[in-house]
Amino acid sequence: MPVRALLNDPDELVAEALDGFARSHPELVRASADPAYLIRADPADKVALVSGGGSGHEPLHTGFVGAGMLDVAVPGAVFASPTAYQIRAAIRAADRGRGVLLVVKNYTGDVLNFGIAAELAAEEGIETRIALVDDDLATESEDGPGRRGTAAVLAVEKICGAAAERGADLDQLAELAARITSSARTLALATAACTHPGESRPSFELAADEVEFGVGIHGEHGIGRRPYGSARELTAALADPLLESLGLTAGEEVLAIVNGLGATHGLELATVARELHEHLAGRGIRITRSLVGSYVTALDMRGCSVTLLRLDPELAELWDAPVRTPALTW
Amino acid sequence: MPVRALLNDPDELVAEALDGFARSHPELVRASADPAYLIRADPADKVALVSGGGSGHEPLHTGFVGAGMLDVAVPGAVFASPTAYQIRAAIRAADRGRGVLLVVKNYTGDVLNFGIAAELAAEEGIETRIALVDDDLATESEDGPGRRGTAAVLAVEKICGAAAERGADLDQLAELAARITSSARTLALATAACTHPGESRPSFELAADEVEFGVGIHGEHGIGRRPYGSARELTAALADPLLESLGLTAGEEVLAIVNGLGATHGLELATVARELHEHLAGRGIRITRSLVGSYVTALDMRGCSVTLLRLDPELAELWDAPVRTPALTW
């Protein structure tokens, strides 16, 4: 949040925004205030999908509650995991007796709280599976907590959401989620840091001629500074490691997510999308599906992430399946 | 655009973004490069709707091309009207022999160029009507160029788009557009100014304890400074003059557009939406339709606009009609 953010009490921000969001989409979602979660207005008889995490990443996850995607989203405080009990309540609300897929971005707090909630739910006879999303190439390393989860979570939610609507069972969904995650990688760069609510300065400062490369979605530093350059150069710098990590070769088709980190303008994102199309075309790789917009944000951070997901006909078809949520509808 | 914006040559920004945008939505739109415009991929046999204006307001107007809304959008340079010939080309491309409604925001350049294009089209036998949108209450005055056009243009495009799909003729659409515009008012405030591409400083500076009230969408100063306050206070400050100007009274229903000006976070907009619901409810006025998001932006300006449109059953029903565009689908 910038100085002069449009909010009341920062401690009430998440609760008030959840209320305002639900009131803005009454045909699609309902809010529960305490414990806080957002649930589909029209529950369906299928395996339920629940996701969540810290707030500040909107429209993730609340924007993706609805037919063909999530059944319930659980927002934590800004950049903090929801609590185990909050998640358990979400699981209870979501379950239709067919089990619940928990889509979890790989962060210590989320893993812990979703894991605990899953155990608590199991004790109540609710079956769950955790789909851990860890797509952020910037944090790939031998030991440590592993790659962070970022924008690929969107693909997991969309594609598994579609499969669930078609009657896939919990095991099939968990397997599908794992396949998507292993086929997807993301890299991000920031052209300006974000400012946490209540703070008066951004989490880091950049010189006019540099960008922060390999950032996550919590305002933390990336893996290094790079010279600022044209959209063409910066897009290539993001795309090449993804192509290499996924081993993508000529003739393959991908889904590309060009994601704004919060304060990035549509003209910029469309430019990056264009450069990505060009760059991949130069390697014989076609972007046959894409999502360009600010979907997984880090408050008011500037910059973008690029996610590539290797497509096969099944994934493409599930991606194309109808979806009807506040932030994604087709 | 901020310093370190994601772009190549600023002079190519609009053209490249248009290309990237079209490639990101191949199922919905096609781009013409020279003259530059964006056109529906699946033209329909009906009165056509064409809009446009300066770039930098994305997703306006390109994001609203598709079934149930615009047939063609014409982007000018950043904050500058498209040229008369560009608009004529758009009119030619859009026309299906039933005439073309030109949705024009009230700015000197747009009025001039759309007006000229309409004359040129008339010489070619293409009938047009101009729907002038002038909803910005901040610029209401006795003489001068009149109220500016801002976010109410969305309502005109959506509602007239729906009516056109149902077979309304050109005169009916022009009348409908006039009715919408006269029933809608907008006010905006900025919590930070925007930075034009190529410039290194924002168009104005605010102290930590003030906001710029009554801003437009081109980075210009507003009608005055106000003390920064809670979302509750600021929302009331935006809403009250709208209620008064429209003469809204208890029992009436409105469409509300809570619009981010570019770099405003979803949490902030949802909070403003909540406060608007509360504030209007306190006066017995119900928000029965709403749109909350960044739809009419001013590059990376922070802040929001609030638009209220007095609803009647016909307007509400047309608002609810299906729409399928890159930025608005239901």
Added chain:
Amino acid sequence: MDAFDGAEVRAWIDRFIATVLDRTGELTELDRQAGDGDYGTNLRSALGRARVNLDGTADPAAVFTAVSEAFLNTGGTSGPLFGMWFREFAKAFTEPVSDATLATAAGNAAAVVQRLGKAEVGHKTMVDAMVPAAQALRAAAERNAGPDRALREAAAAARTGAESTEQLLARRGRASYVGEHARGVMDPGALTVAMFFAAANG
């Protein structure tokens, strides 16, 4: 001479373009003092496009069509207005061009600009040069003065009209936003019109 031909019209336009391109700095400076400072840039981009359009053209109507189209492809307030202004010349001009043709063209052209821009003489715009020039051409045609003399009188009238803008407060265009600051600054649009008629005379 009773009339002049396509080659002469083309030479006129070429001289106009050359003069303006030579003086864009000066024109921009006027727009900077009482507007947004992009006038020279707008004009340069229109005239650059006009040169391409003109390539090989020597028919009077075609010459003005080429110029008109270039302006109608240009931004700013001046671009579309000049585009529609030159368009009336293209419509009226059939070879050879007589003093009557000139009077009709300039009269219609000034009228179109006034209708579109809603400016009267005295509002400190290009209209302040367009209208007196058209009146001078009409007067010259009525006494069969011939195109050369008519254009010389039009040039003088346009020049006087342009100079008259210097002491005015602007009522139209961006200059109208700066109030007293515009006083003492000649309107660049009107000056351009004066340059156009001056270029007619060899």
Added chain:
Amino acid sequence: MDAFDGAEVRAWIDRFIATVLDRTGELTELDRQAGDGDYGTNLRSALGRARVNLDGTADPAAVFTAVSEAFLNTGGTSGPLFGMWFREFAKAFTEPVSDATLATAAGNAAAVVQRLGKAEVGHKTMVDAMVPAAQALRAAAERNAGPDRALREAAAAARTGAESTEQLLARRGRASYVGEHARGVMDPGALTVAMFFAAANG
């Protein structure tokens, strides 16, 4: 005494809460030196909630359930881990609470935390106090030492475990990101566990 009752368990928890609330500044300072400095805040919000939940409760299982639920409604890494830790006490405690009950509860509780947090003794976390305390309780129960003596031995073991973290490099949690900076800083989670067992003894 062979066992103690609900009122005594409740008194133990009340003392624990009071001690911790009294020392949140100190605990936060440790987290600030080797973490993100929110430990005291996290704990305060959990314990505030616990107090509400506890209102009127004196059944041993219910007391620990109240505390567990408060922690499971709290953020941070410590919140959910303590929530699951206290939950095992709630599961095992049936009135009256014997040394065997204590050993079972603390053993299961340490195991749950280890499984969820993937920390071993020596990783500089709350586990460094939980495991020795559980071992002390097990040993005491095996020689039928009775709950009072068992808890005194557990408190000593937890205290020693907590103190041992001071010289360690952290391998889990945020403290593991700061490397050598964490050396010399006692782990606040382990210290809290020591406070818990110390509070058992009047």
